[in-house]
Amino acid sequence: MLTFHNPHHARHAGQQEMFRGQMVPCHEVPARLDHVLAELQRRPVGPLHTPDLDSPAAQAALDTALARVHSPRYLDFLASAWDEWVAMNPANAALDALPSVWPLPNRHGFRTDVLPRNFAARLGVFSFDSGTPLTAGSWPAARAGAACALAATQAVLGGERSAFALTRPPGHHAGPDFMGGYCFINNAALAAQALRDGGHTRVALLDVDYHHGNGTQTIFYERADVLTVSIHGDPATEYPFFLGHADERGAGAGTGFNLNLPLPRGTGYATWRAALDTALQAVADFGAQALVVPLGLDTFAGDPISGFTLQTGDYLAIGQALASAGLPTVFTFEGGYAVAEVGVNAVNVLQGFDRGA
Numbered sequence: 001m002l003t004f005h006n007p008h009h010a011r012h013a014g015q016q017e018m019f020r021g022q023m024v025p026c027h028e029v030p031a032r033l034d035h036v037l038a039e040l041q042r043r044p045v046g047p048l049h050t051p052d053l054d055s056p057a058a059q060a061a062l063d064t065a066l067a068r069v070h071s072p073r074y075l076d077f078l079a080s081a082w083d084e085w086v087a088m089n090p091a092n093a094a095l096d097a098l099p100s101v102w103p104l105p106n107r108h109g110f111r112t113d114v115l116p117r118n119f120a121a122r123l124g125v126f127s128f129d130s131g132t133p134l135t136a137g138s139w140p141a142a143r144a145g146a147a148c149a150l151a152a153t154q155a156v157l158g159g160e161r162s163a164f165a166l167t168r169p170p171g172h173h174a175g176p177d178f179m180g181g182y183c184f185i186n187n188a189a190l191a192a193q194a195l196r197d198g199g200h201t202r203v204a205l206l207d208v209d210y211h212h213g214n215g216t217q218t219i220f221y222e223r224a225d226v227l228t229v230s231i232h233g234d235p236a237t238e239y240p241f242f243l244g245h246a247d248e249r250g251a252g253a254g255t256g257f258n259l260n261l262p263l264p265r266g267t268g269y270a271t272w273r274a275a276l277d278t279a280l281q282a283v284a285d286f287g288a289q290a291l292v293v294p295l296g297l298d299t300f301a302g303d304p305i306s307g308f309t310l311q312t313g314d315y316l317a318i319g320q321a322l323a324s325a326g327l328p329t330v331f332t333f334e335g336g337y338a339v340a341e342v343g344v345n346a347v348n349v350l351q352g353f354d355r356g357a
């Protein structure tokens with residue numbers, strides 16, 4: 001298992017997120033990735049690399065890959081967002097940007113075809129929650145993270161059995177033209193599309209984060225060439241609430257190519273594992289030629305914002321089960337907020353995968 005880690009991840013460091021009327025400290029903190037990297041150094045599963053971030057060829061390839069999953073106007077927005085935030089008021093330089101007004105697309109007739117000149121309003125057009133602070137370094141961190149996902153994918157296209165994109169901010173809540181859920185760029189979707197563009201005709205995503213991968217689902221919802229499967233807390237009670245139900249099966253040509261396996265808060269390993277077996281059967285039935293695993297570790301019993309009860313040892317078995325699909329596999333690092341344990345749990349999945357491979 002090769003790992004590509006993001007040398008710029010700590011440039012994205014939100015101060016606080018809005019939660020039920022209060023600003024609370026961010027759960028998605030730089031120390032999360034540092035713990036995974038430290039555990040990989042203690043317990044190596046393969047070479048550790050950083051991606052090429054500087055050569056013109058790498059930059060051009062990254063721009064192409066980003067534009068395959070995100071809209072031009074959203075990418076333009078992200079690239080200039082921090083400067084525009086500070087331009088609103090120089091004092092903003094000490095604050096994170098958080099949205100506080102939204103157009104509710106598809107409802108009430110609000111328009112998003114005409115972008116407001118006001119930056120705070122534009123931030124609302126391109127986001128769906130107020131828990132995702134945009135900071136001075138969010139864009140360079142997210143862009144370098146996408147480079148990790150692309151490098152991991154290129155390694156797998158080059159014949160590696162598996163590779164891990166160890167990056168934050170995470171990605172699976174980010175859609176074609178929106179941020180949210182601590183995510184800006186959908187690294188897993190970028191990897192899946194790059195696997196398609198690299199020649200695999202059928203690619204599957206199996207999202208094991210506690211939260212439904214709404215961004216990934218939306219990106220591929222009308223496509224039959226990319227199967228999206230997600231095991232997650234039931235959106236009736238769990239974030240992101242407005243997507244992730246079992247009756248969402250895809251649309252148009254993509255009908256039948258999305259599978260949601262929502263589970264109630266409190267679910268333990270036995271039930272979760274049965275859902276994983278169902279998910280793996282769907283991946284096999286689809287005839288996938290490559291697999292992307294958005295790897296969230298917030299299914300852990302000790303996670304401060306989630307509700308499943310998986311234990312550290314379970315992650316070895318999960319990795320082994322994922323390897324049993326027998327597919328070239330790209331992992332992307334997603335959630336997992338029990339900071340002290342996230343490294344051991346993540347590396348358990350990778351080590352379990354290597355043992356099963």
Ligand code: SP5
Nearest residue numbers: 019131170181182239305334335
């Ligand atoms: C990638 C990922 O796992 N994103 C998850 C985003 C969840 N955002 C909302 C979480 C609400 C947190 N509640 C804070 C409780 C403070 N006591």
Ligand code: ZN
Nearest residue numbers: 209210211335
């Ligand atoms: Zn999550």
